[in-house]
Amino acid sequence: MAQLSLQNIQKSFGSFQALSDVSLDIASGEFICLLGGSGCGKTTLLRIIAGLEEQTSGQMMLDGDDLSAVQCHKRNVGMVFQSLALFPHLNVGQNIAYGLEVRGVDKAKRLERARKLLDVVGLSGFFDRPVSALSGGQRQRVAIARALAIEPTLFLMDEPFSALDAGLREHLQIEVKKLQRKLGVTTIFVTHDQNEAMSIADRIVILNEGRIEQAGTPTEVYACPQTRFVADFMGTNNIFSPEFTPGGPALLDGTPVGTPTGDLKDFSGLYTIAVRPEYLSLKAVTDQTRGLVGTVGFVRHLGASIETELSVAERTFVHTMVSDRAPEFAVGDRAEIVCDLDHAWVIPS
Amino acid sequence: MKRALDPHLIGLFPLAMMSVFFLAPLAFMVVVSFYERDPLGFYNVAFVWDNYAKFFSSFYYTVSMRSLWSSSLGAIVVVLLAFPAMYIIVDMSRRWQLFWVILLLSLMCLSEVIIGFAWLILMSESSGIPKFLGWIGLWEDPRSLSPSFGAMLIGFITLGFSLVALMFYPQMAQRDRSIEEAALTLGTPPLRVFTKVVLPNFWSAIISSVVTMFVYFLGVFVMPTMLGRPQDWNMTVIITDKAVGDANMPLGAALSVIMLVFTLIIIGGLMLASRKKGAAS
Amino acid sequence: MSTLLKRLFVTAIATGLILPFLIVAGVSISAESNISFPPQELSARWYTELLTQRDWLIPIRNSLVIAAFAGLLAVSIALAANYVLWRLKSGFGKLVFALGVGPFMLPPIIIAMGASVFWAEMGWYGRAEATVISHGVFFVTLPLVIIARGFAALSGDVIEASRTMGATPWQTFVKVIFPLVLPYVITGYALVAIISVNEYLISYMVSGFAVETLPIRIFNNLRYGYTPVVASAAMGFALLTIGVLLVLSTITDLLKLLGASRD
Numbered sequence: 001m002a003q004l005s006l007q008n009i010q011k012s013f014g015s016f017q018a019l020s021d022v023s024l025d026i027a028s029g030e031f032i033c034l035l036g037g038s039g040c041g042k043t044t045l046l047r048i049i050a051g052l053e054e055q056t057s058g059q060m061m062l063d064g065d066d067l068s069a070v071q072c073h074k075r076n077v078g079m080v081f082q083s084l085a086l087f088p089h090l091n092v093g094q095n096i097a098y099g100l101e102v103r104g105v106d107k108a109k110r111l112e113r114a115r116k117l118l119d120v121v122g123l124s125g126f127f128d129r130p131v132s133a134l135s136g137g138q139r140q141r142v143a144i145a146r147a148l149a150i151e152p153t154l155f156l157m158d159e160p161f162s163a164l165d166a167g168l169r170e171h172l173q174i175e176v177k178k179l180q181r182k183l184g185v186t187t188i189f190v191t192h193d194q195n196e197a198m199s200i201a202d203r204i205v206i207l208n209e210g211r212i213e214q215a216g217t218p219t220e221v222y223a224c225p226q227t228r229f230v231a232d233f234m235g236t237n238n239i240f241s242p243e244f245t246p247g248g249p250a251l252l253d254g255t256p257v258g259t260p261t262g263d264l265k266d267f268s269g270l271y272t273i274a275v276r277p278e279y280l281s282l283k284a285v286t287d288q289t290r291g292l293v294g295t296v297g298f299v300r301h302l303g304a305s306i307e308t309e310l311s312v313a314e315r316t317f318v319h320t321m322v323s324d325r326a327p328e329f330a331v332g333d334r335a336e337i338v339c340d341l342d343h344a345w346v347i348p349s
Numbered sequence: 350m351k352r353a354l355d356p357h358l359i360g361l362f363p364l365a366m367m368s369v370f371f372l373a374p375l376a377f378m379v380v381v382s383f384y385e386r387d388p389l390g391f392y393n394v395a396f397v398w399d400n401y402a403k404f405f406s407s408f409y410y411t412v413s414m415r416s417l418w419s420s421s422l423g424a425i426v427v428v429l430l431a432f433p434a435m436y437i438i439v440d441m442s443r444r445w446q447l448f449w450v451i452l453l454l455s456l457m458c459l460s461e462v463i464i465g466f467a468w469l470i471l472m473s474e475s476s477g478i479p480k481f482l483g484w485i486g487l488w489e490d491p492r493s494l495s496p497s498f499g500a501m502l503i504g505f506i507t508l509g510f511s512l513v514a515l516m517f518y519p520q521m522a523q524r525d526r527s528i529e530e531a532a533l534t535l536g537t538p539p540l541r542v543f544t545k546v547v548l549p550n551f552w553s554a555i556i557s558s559v560v561t562m563f564v565y566f567l568g569v570f571v572m573p574t575m576l577g578r579p580q581d582w583n584m585t586v587i588i589t590d591k592a593v594g595d596a597n598m599p600l601g602a603a604l605s606v607i608m609l610v611f612t613l614i615i616i617g618g619l620m621l622a623s624r625k626k627g628a629a630s
Numbered sequence: 631m632s633t634l635l636k637r638l639f640v641t642a643i644a645t646g647l648i649l650p651f652l653i654v655a656g657v658s659i660s661a662e663s664n665i666s667f668p669p670q671e672l673s674a675r676w677y678t679e680l681l682t683q684r685d686w687l688i689p690i691r692n693s694l695v696i697a698a699f700a701g702l703l704a705v706s707i708a709l710a711a712n713y714v715l716w717r718l719k720s721g722f723g724k725l726v727f728a729l730g731v732g733p734f735m736l737p738p739i740i741i742a743m744g745a746s747v748f749w750a751e752m753g754w755y756g757r758a759e760a761t762v763i764s765h766g767v768f769f770v771t772l773p774l775v776i777i778a779r780g781f782a783a784l785s786g787d788v789i790e791a792s793r794t795m796g797a798t799p800w801q802t803f804v805k806v807i808f809p810l811v812l813p814y815v816i817t818g819y820a821l822v823a824i825i826s827v828n829e830y831l832i833s834y835m836v837s838g839f840a841v842e843t844l845p846i847r848i849f850n851n852l853r854y855g856y857t858p859v860v861a862s863a864a865m866g867f868a869l870l871t872i873g874v875l876l877v878l879s880t881i882t883d884l885l886k887l888l889g890a891s892r893d
Contacts, residue, residue, distance in 0.1 A: 359714055364726050371729065378744040449644075450879075451879060454821075455868070462848050464650070518889065540632070564735070569738070569739075570739060585738075592746060602747055
């Protein structure tokens with residue numbers, strides 16, 4: 001059991017407001033990703049949960065008890081630091097056994113547990129190695145094993161994979177996820193990489209300028225962004241604000257961009273919408289074309305799909321299509337852009 | 350093609366300067382240590398062991414022992430003060446750090462003579478601490494606190510503090526603080542983090558700074574003469590006294606050579622130990 | 631609680647380091663002719679005496695001249711040694727560099743004694759030039775490590791960029807390398823100069839009986855009965871030293887120079 005509840009957490013450093021009004025409930029065994037750009041407050045929030053920083057105001061309850069009153073070293077959190085922070089003066093086994101040593105667990109017991117955890121992270125036989133002799137990925141595993149050795153109530157990770165190359169990172173993401181499932185430990189993972197968050201989390205919490213923009217499952221935050229920031233942050237989306245008239249086409253600066261037939265059919269007035277690139281279609285420009293016409297600026301193959309970037313005055317639109325055909329338009333061509341507004345997502349204003 | 354800035358050619362300049370004016374004097378000092386004293390000039394060319402023989406007398410034994418004692422005590426105390434102080438200072442705001450750096454650099458540059466003089470005044474009965482204690486009634490019969498062994502030791506510490514502190518500064522400021530945070534999250538009580546994690550990681554830096562300070566204090570002249578009693582004077586005072594006061598350069602040179610050999614053994618031992626440790630890990 | 635203890639600890643140390651100088655400052659502005667604190671009556675007479683009497687002015691001049699040239703010598707040796715190390719990376723460069731670090735490792739008395747017999751043999755014993763050279767050579771360590779920081783910050787790419795644009799090695803040195811290491815050179819020079827002004831033992835053993843520098847003058851004065859003019863000289867010193875360092879702190883980032891920055 002480890003159910004964490006944050007209520008109105010505020011944190012300021014001098015005049016800088018690092019976190020404002022953060023409230024979040026984390027279920028026992030849940031895998032949460034705190035996602036956001038640098039300076040959004042995600043690491044500060046993690047450090048407050050760990051007890052390394054103190055919130056300026058707000059409440060933090062763990063299974064109904066006030067967590068704020070507990071000092072860092074008594075919170076029983078397993079934390080993996082961005083720099084890993086392995087103890088350079090101890091070898092691999094001593095690093096993993098450290099938390100048990102300061103808890104007074106007897107030597108035979110703690111060494112046995114350290115060996116077991118080394119097996120779990122796939123480093124059996126590295127027990128007596130100095131930390132300096134390990135590769136990046138191996139250090140990562142030692143840091144994870146060290147944090148888990150104390151059987152933490154909360155498992156916290158601060159951008160642990162940011163220094164690794166893409167292949168290794170993906171591999172470790174999968175391993176961590178599996179390990180977390182197996183142990184059922186409540187986990188909070190900080191990252192700035194939305195792909196990492198999407199692939200690893202049960203629930204993503206997107207932070208911006210110290211506030212929670214949206215919290216939801218990967219599917220929710222990707223498909224139904226609640227704010228413009230989330231729509232931007234979660235990946236390529238065409239975001240614009242056309243004017244809707246019931247029954248007619250939506251107009252962007254007076255030019256029709258598509259006619260809604262579904263949910264948006266009866267909308268009237270200006271709405272900000274996000275249209276994913278796969279719901280755009282491109283048509284050759286003819287004399288009859290009265291819709292939105294863009295100039296192709298860039299075409300690239302992404303393996304399974306082809307991405308085309310078009311500019312319309314100051315705006316940029318991105319279109320993707322399945323790459324089973326050759327691209328229809330080349331750089332410099334003009335094309336009409338039609339949006340499938342039945343798949344548009346209205347961003348609440 | 351002619352290379353205008355051949356590094357080897359340029360390297361000859363520092364090499365020559367250091368060889369002629371640093372190494373050659375040390376070598377020549379060894380030579381002079383075998384010369385005979387000339388009462389009318391500096392020395393006469395000779396090859397005698399007399400100067401070294403003089404070292405093996407009870408007087409020089411006593412002087413050596415107290416030099417070693419005051420230097421090692423001073424070195425240990427100054428590192429014991431400077432290490433925790435820097436540990437705290439590097440986490441202060443930038444402005445306070447700048448204050449400390451300027452204070453330390455000033456003290457590092459400031460003459461031994463001036464630091465010694467300042468303490469002399471502070472410990473004198475006419476203007477310093479004794480007068481103050483007498484004035485507030487804590488000390489009925491205030492007397493000067495210097496010269497004394499304690500005064501000399503305080504002089505050593507003021508002199509060495511800035512050096513050790515500035516030696517610790519970069520390492521301390523650049524250390525990965527998340528290592529200490531990791532120790533905390535793993536359950537180490539805050540007061541034990543220092544001994545469990547910080548000290549072990551700085552152990553070799555601490556040892557080498559104790560040795561550096563020890564060697565430095567061996568060669569200090571002004572503090573013992575100004576703040577110490579004659580029975581506190583170290584080998585350096587004796588060497589200076591023999592070489593300049595008695596104009597006995599060969600004896601001064603011989604005593605210096607002994608100190609040089611001793612210093613080289615210590616530095617060599619330290620380097621060997623650190624290399625061994627480096628190879629082991 | 632523990633932050634309070636920490637503050638108390640560093641404050642106590644700062645007090646121990648600064649207090650002696652506050653007392654000296656007090657004594658130096660006292661009107662009385664025997665050293666006492668606190669001053670009963672304020673006066674600038676000791677500073678006037680310091681700056682008008684020949685037996686103080688000559689040591690001041692000696693010290694400043696020696697410091698100016700010793701700094702120049704030390705910095706040129708340090709700059710050359712660093713350039714060589716930077717170009718050659720190993721072997722010869724390391725040897726030159728190691729020789730420069732040497733003087734710092736030895737007790738000052740050994741160096742002073744060596745210099746003393748050496749100059750006696752060379753016939754320069756008692757000449758200011760001898761002190762200049764000895765100071766320049768023995769204080770080389772500080773500018774050496776400081777300028778090394780400057781060269782460390784100099785990436786190879788910059789030099790290669792300069793070369794591909796057609797600069798000769800000499801032009802590259804003058805137009806790229808030198809301007810980039812200049813702040814470090816200035817800092818190194820200033821530090822050697824201040825240390826040289828303050829140095830006692832080497833000056834004393836090389837030419838002390840003939841060329842009286844300010845520290846020697848103060849020391850002699852203390853030995854044979856002293857007046858508060860010594861306090862004013864000491865304050866002059868301390869203020870000069872702090873002043874130079876404050877000026878330095880405005881033209882270079884001292885914290886970075888001493889290795890505090892983590893980037």
